[in-house]
Amino acid sequence: MPHQESSEDTLLRKIRQNFAQALTPASRPIRLGIGDDAAIFVPLPGQQTILTCDWFLEGVHFLRNKHSADSIGWKCLARALSDVAAMGGTPRCFLLSLALPPTHTGPWLTDFLRGLQRASSRFACQLAGGDTTRQTQILINVTVVGEIAPRRAVLRSGAQPGDIIYVSGTLGEAELGLRRLRSSRRLPARKDRALLKHLYPEPRLALGRWLAEKRLATAMMDLSDGLSSDLPRLCSSSGVGARVDATKLPAVPLGSEERARGLTPLSLALHGGDDYELLFTVPPRKTKFLRFSMQGLPLTPIGEVTRDLGITLICAGGLEKPLPAAGWDPFRRSNQSK
Amino acid sequence: MPHQESSEDTLLRKIRQNFAQALTPASRPIRLGIGDDAAIFVPLPGQQTILTCDWFLEGVHFLRNKHSADSIGWKCLARALSDVAAMGGTPRCFLLSLALPPTHTGPWLTDFLRGLQRASSRFACQLAGGDTTRQTQILINVTVVGEIAPRRAVLRSGAQPGDIIYVSGTLGEAELGLRRLRSSRRLPARKDRALLKHLYPEPRLALGRWLAEKRLATAMMDLSDGLSSDLPRLCSSSGVGARVDATKLPAVPLGSEERARGLTPLSLALHGGDDYELLFTVPPRKTKFLRFSMQGLPLTPIGEVTRDLGITLICAGGLEKPLPAAGWDPFRRSNQSK
Numbered sequence: 007m008p009h010q011e012s013s014e015d016t017l018l019r020k021i022r023q024n025f026a027q028a029l030t031p032a033s034r035p036i037r038l039g040i041g042d043d044a045a046i047f048v049p050l051p052g053q054q055t056i057l058t059c060d061w062f063l064e065g066v067h068f069l070r071n072k073h074s075a076d077s078i079g080w081k082c083l084a085r086a087l088s089d090v091a092a093m094g095g096t097p098r099c100f101l102l103s104l105a106l107p108p109t110h111t112g113p114w115l116t117d118f119l120r121g122l123q124r125a126s127s128r129f130a131c132q133l134a135g136g137d138t139t140r141q142t143q144i145l146i147n148v149t150v151v152g153e154i155a156p157r158r159a160v161l162r163s164g165a166q167p168g169d170i171i172y173v174s175g176t177l178g179e180a181e182l183g184l185r186r187l188r189s190s191r192r193l194p195a196r197k198d199r200a201l202l203k204h205l206y207p208e209p210r211l212a213l214g215r216w217l218a219e220k221r222l223a224t225a226m227m228d229l230s231d232g233l234s235s236d237l238p239r240l241c242s243s244s245g246v247g248a249r250v251d252a253t254k255l256p257a258v259p260l261g262s263e264e265r266a267r268g269l270t271p272l273s274l275a276l277h278g279g280d281d282y283e284l285l286f287t288v289p290p291r292k293t294k295f296l297r298f299s300m301q302g303l304p305l306t307p308i309g310e311v312t313r314d315l316g317i318t319l320i321c322a323g324g325l326e327k328p329l330p331a332a333g334w335d336p337f338r339r340s341n342q343s344k
Numbered sequence: 345m346p347h348q349e350s351s352e353d354t355l356l357r358k359i360r361q362n363f364a365q366a367l368t369p370a371s372r373p374i375r376l377g378i379g380d381d382a383a384i385f386v387p388l389p390g391q392q393t394i395l396t397c398d399w400f401l402e403g404v405h406f407l408r409n410k411h412s413a414d415s416i417g418w419k420c421l422a423r424a425l426s427d428v429a430a431m432g433g434t435p436r437c438f439l440l441s442l443a444l445p446p447t448h449t450g451p452w453l454t455d456f457l458r459g460l461q462r463a464s465s466r467f468a469c470q471l472a473g474g475d476t477t478r479q480t481q482i483l484i485n486v487t488v489v490g491e492i493a494p495r496r497a498v499l500r501s502g503a504q505p506g507d508i509i510y511v512s513g514t515l516g517e518a519e520l521g522l523r524r525l526r527s528s529r530r531l532p533a534r535k536d537r538a539l540l541k542h543l544y545p546e547p548r549l550a551l552g553r554w555l556a557e558k559r560l561a562t563a564m565m566d567l568s569d570g571l572s573s574d575l576p577r578l579c580s581s582s583g584v585g586a587r588v589d590a591t592k593l594p595a596v597p598l599g600s601e602e603r604a605r606g607l608t609p610l611s612l613a614l615h616g617g618d619d620y621e622l623l624f625t626v627p628p629r630k631t632k633f634l635r636f637s638m639q640g641l642p643l644t645p646i647g648e649v650t651r652d653l654g655i656t657l658i659c660a661g662g663l664e665k666p667l668p669a670a671g672w673d674p675f676r677r678s679n680q681s682k
Contacts, residue, residue, distance in 0.1 A: 014673050015577070037392065041581065042500050043430035043565050044396035044490070049387045054375065058382035059439045059487055061477045066443075092381035101397045103485050105404075137485075139399045140674035147441050147475075147485040149397055152382070162380050227381050239353070243379065335352050336478035 017111055017138050021102070024119040025126065025133040035098045036134045045135035047099055047151060056152035056159070058089035064144040066336065072187055075114045077205035079121025082146045085230065087129055087209035088282040090152035092228035094160045094218020097129055097152045097211065102136035105145035129211060160218050160286070165225035165244035169287035169311040172296065174213055174303050177233060178271065179258045180204040181278025185269070200258065207282040213300055214284055222295055226286040232277045232333025236285060238317055244287075249318045250309035250329065252276075276319075279334035287311055355449055355476050359440070362457040363464065363471040373436045374472045383473035385437055385489060394490035394497070396427035402482040404674060410525055413452045415543035417459025420484045423568065425467050425547035426620040428490035430566035432498045432556020435467055435490045435549065440474035443483035467549060498556050498624070503563035503582035505651040507625035510634065512551055512641050515571060516609065517596045518542040519616025523607070538596065545620040551638055552622055560633055564624040570615045570671025574623060576655055582625075585654045588647035588667065590614075614657075617672035625649055 022040045037046040049055055062082040064070055083100060090097045102122070106115065126133060131150065183204030210228070217223040225244055229236050233250075241248050257271035288296060296305055309320075317329040360378045375384040387393055400420040402408055421438060428435045440460070444453065464471060469488065521542030548566070555561040563582055567574050571588075579586050595609035626634060634643055647658075655667040 038497070038499065043427040044394045044433075044488075046431075046492070046497055047393040047395055048494075049391075049393055051389075053387075055385040055387055055393065055489075056382045057385055057437075057439055057472055057487075057489065059441050059473070059475050059485070061441055061443060061475050061483075061485075063443065063477065063479060063483070066477055066479060089381040093384075095382070099395075101395055101487060103397050103399055105399060105401065134395055135397070137397050137399050138674075139401065139404055141401060141404060145399075145401070145483060147397070147399075149395075149439060149487040150382075151393075151395065154384070156386075159376070159384055161376065336476075 014138060020115065021119060021133075021136070021138075024123055036132055039133065040135050045099070045101070047134060050153055052155070053153040054156055054159070056090050056093050056095040056154055057149070058086060059147060059149040060086040060089070062146040062148065070144060073205070075117035076121035078144075078146070079118040079123075080125045080206050082148050083122055083125040083129075083131065083150075084207050084209050085282060086148040086150040087131060087211065088207070088228040088230065090150055091209045091211045091214035092226055092284060093152070093154060094158060094214045094223075094226065095152035095154040096215060097131040097150055099132045099134040099151050100126070101134055101149040103147040104136065105139045105141035105143070107142055107144070108140060110144060129209065154218065158218050160214070160223045160226040162225055162227050162240045162243035165240060165246050165287040165311045166289065167246055167311050167313040169224055169289055170293050170307045171237075171248060171250065171309045171311060172286050172288060172305055172307050173229065173233070173256065173283055174210050174305055175281065175283040176256050176258050176304070177229070177281055177283065178274025178278035180207060180280035180282070181232075181274050182258050182260070182264070182269075184280065204280060207280065209282055210284045210303065213303060216300065217286060220295065222288055222292050223286040224289060226284060229281045229283045229285050230279060231335065232279045233285070234276045234329055235333030235335060240285060240287075241311075241315070241317065244311070247312040247315040247317060248309055249312055249320060252319050252321045254306065254308045256304055256306045276329070277333045352476060355453075358453065359457060359471075359474070359476075362461055374470050378471065378473050383437070383439070385472060388491055390493070391491040392494055392497070394428050394431050394433040394492055395487070396424060397485060397487040398424040398427070400484040400486065408482060411543070413455035414459035416482075416484070417456040417461070418463045418544050420486050421460055421463040421467075421469065421488075422545050422547050423620060424486040424488040425469060425549065426545070426566040426568065428488055429547045429549045429552035430564055430622060431490070431492060432496060432552045432561075432564065433490035433492040434553060435469040435488055437470045437472040437489050438464070439472055439487040441485040442474065443477045443479035443481070445480055445482070446478060448482060467547065492556065496556050498552070498561045498564040500563055500565050500578045500581035503578060503584050503625040503649045504627065505584055505649050507562055507627055507649040508631050508645045509575075509586060509588065509647045509649060510624050510626060510643055510645050511567065511571070511594065511621055512548050512643055513619065513621040514594050514596050514642070515567070515619055515621065516612025516616035518545060518618040518620070519570075519612050520596050520598070520602070520607075522618065542618060545618065547620055548622045548641070551641060554638065555624060558633065560626055560630050561624040562627060564622060567619045567621045567623050568617060569673065570617045571623070572614045572667055573671030573673060578623060578625075579649075579653070579655065582649070585650040585652045585656070586647055587650055587656045587658060590657050590659045592644065592646045594642055594644045614667070615671045
C-alpha cells in the first residue's frame with residue numbers, strides 16, 4: 007500500500023506543479039528543487055552571490071480583504087528582486103516561505119501562485135525551494151539569490167560630496183495607489199496607473215545592471231520606505247549629507263478631490279513608500295552618459311551630495327529646511343504613510 | 345545636523361553589533377553584511393551552493409511563555425542547519441528575518457541574539473543579512489547558505505531495495521523534552537537531557553559531511569517531523585518502501601509517571617518530532633565502514649529498504665503492520681505529537 011501523502015506534502019506538490027515549466031532547462035541554475043531537504047544552486051564561475059530576504063505579512067504589508075492573491079504573489083517576489091536591482095545584480099532563483107490558514111490552500115493559493123509564477127517568469131528568477139506551515143495569518147518571506155561580477159556591486163556607501171542624486175520613475179505613485187485602494191469600497195479601476203504600481207511594482211533590474219556595468223553610479227539603493235527615510239540611510243552609509251530640490255522631484259499628479267483631502271504631490275514624493283524606484287548618485291563628469299530616460303523610465307536629477315551631514319530640502323522660492331524622516335518604519339508608532 | 349536614526353535602523357544596529365566579532369576574518373565568506381540592500385557571498389571555486397529556509401513561529405513552533413529567548417535564538421538557526429547536514433554540506437552563512445512586537449526589542453532581543461550568536465559561532469555560519477519588521481507575534485524565518493562539491497550531495501531519492509536504514513542518536517527525545525516543558529509549571533531541571541535536546545538541538549553536520557564525502561549513504565534526510573512522517577517521504581522520493589524493526593529503534597527511557605500517562609518509548613520514537621537526527625540508507629556491502637557510533641553519536645540500523653511500496657513495522661514477537669504517519673504536519677488538524 008503506498009503511503010498516504012500528508013497535507014503539507016500535498017501543498018508542496020501544488021506549488022511544484024505550478025512552477026514545473028517556468029523556465030527553459032538551459033536557463034535553470036537549480037540542480038535540485040522543491041522536495042528535498044534543501045535546494046542546490048550552481049553559481050556561474052567567477053560570480054559573487056547576492057542574498058536578500060523580505061517579509062511580506064498580512065496586516066503589515068497587505069490586507070487580506072483589499073489585496074488580491076494574484077497581486078500578493080507578484081509583489082512578494084518583485085519587492086525582494088528590487089534589492090537585487092539596487093546592487094546592480096541579476097536574479098537567479100528564490101526560496102518561498104509560506105504560512106497559510108487552512109482556508110487559503112485552495113483557490114486563494116492557486117491565484118497567489120499564478121501571480122508569483124508570472125513574476126518568476128518575467129524576471130527569470132526560478133523557484134528553488136522553501137518552507138510551508140499553517141498559521142491564522144498569511145505570512146510570506148522570500149529569499150532571492152542573485153549574481154554579480156566581483157567589484158561591480160553598487161553599495162550604499164560610495165556617494166561622494168558633489169555627486170548628483172538621481173531617482174528613476176515617479177515618486178509617491180504607489181502610496182497614492184494604496185490610498186485609493188483603502189478609501190474605495192469597491193476595487194478602483196484596474197487601469198489606474200497608481201493602483202497598478204502599488205499592486206504590481208516593477209523592480210528596476212535593467213537600470214540597476216546598466217548603472218553597475220557602466221560604473222556610472224557611486225552609490226545606489228531602492229526606495230522602499232520613501233525618499234525621506236531611505237536617502238538618510240544612503241547618506242549615513244556614505245558619511246555624507248544631501249541637498250534635495252523639492253521642485254525637481256518627479257511627483258505624481260493628483261485629482262482635485264485628493265488635494266482637498268490634504269494630499270500633496272510633494273508629501274507623497276517625499277514620504278510615500280513601496281515605489282521600488284532606484285535612488286543613486288553619479289559623479290558630475292558622468293552625468294552626460296545618463297539619458298533623460300532609459301527604455302521609457304524617466305531618470306531625474308533631484309539634488310546633490312554634500313560634505314555637511316543632514317538632509318536639506320530646498321523648497322519652491324528657495325527656502326531651505328531640514329528634511330524629517332516620515333516614511334515607512336514598522337517600529338515607529340504613528341506612521342504617516344501607512 | 346546628523347539625521348535621526350529610525351527605530352528599525354536602531355534594531356539593525358543592535359543585531360549587527362552582536363555579530364561583529366563572531367568569526368575570524370579569514371573564515372568569512374561574506375563581503376558585505378547587514379546594512380546594505382543585500383549581502384554578497386563569495387562562493388568557493390567549484391563548489392555548489394545549498395539553499396534552505398525554515399519558519400520558526402510563535403504558537404506553531406514555540407511558545408512565548410515556555411521557551412526562553414536564548415533557546416529560540418539557538419534553535420531557529422540549528423534546525424535550518426540540520427537541512428544542510430541532511431545533504432552532507434558545510435554551512436557558510438545565513439539570513440535572519442525577524443518580526444517582533446515592540447515589547448520584545450529590549451532584553452528579549454538581547455537574549456535571543458545571544459543564543460543565535462552561540463549557534464552561529466559553534467557551527468561556523470556567519471550572519472549575512474536579513475529583514476526586520478513589527479508584528480504582534482514573534483515570527484522568525486532563517487535562510488541558510490551552505491556549500492558542497494558537485495555530485496557529492498546526498499539526496500532523498502537514492503535509496504535502493506536492500507539498503508540498510510540507519511538513524512543517528514536517540515529518537516523521541518526532543519518530543520519527550522517538549523512534553524516535560526509543557527506539563528511543568530516551572531521550568532524543568534536545566535540538565536534534563538530530553539529538555540536540552542528540545543531546546544538546543546544539534547544539527548548532525550559532521551556526520552552528514554562524513555557520509556557524503558565517503559559516499560556511504562545512498563539517501564539521507566533529517567528527522568524533523570518524526571520517523572513515521574519522514575521515512576515515507578524518503579521512500580516516496582526513492583520509489584521504494586521500507587521494513588522497520590520496532591525493537592531496534594534507539595528509543596528514549598521513560599519515567600514510571602510518564603508511562604502511566606500513556607507515553608511509550610516506541611510511540612515517541614515513531615512519531616516524535618524535532619529530533620534533527622539523520623535518517624540515511626547504506627548499501628549492505630558498505631555497512632562495515634559504519635562504526636556503532638561516530639564521535640559519541642550512536643548510529644543504529646533500524647530496518648531495510650524494500651521494492652514493495654509502503655512502510656511495514658515489525659513489532660516485538662514478529663507481528664507486522666503498516667506504519668501510519670502520525671508525526672508533525674501543520675496542516676493536519678488533530679496532531680498527535682504537538
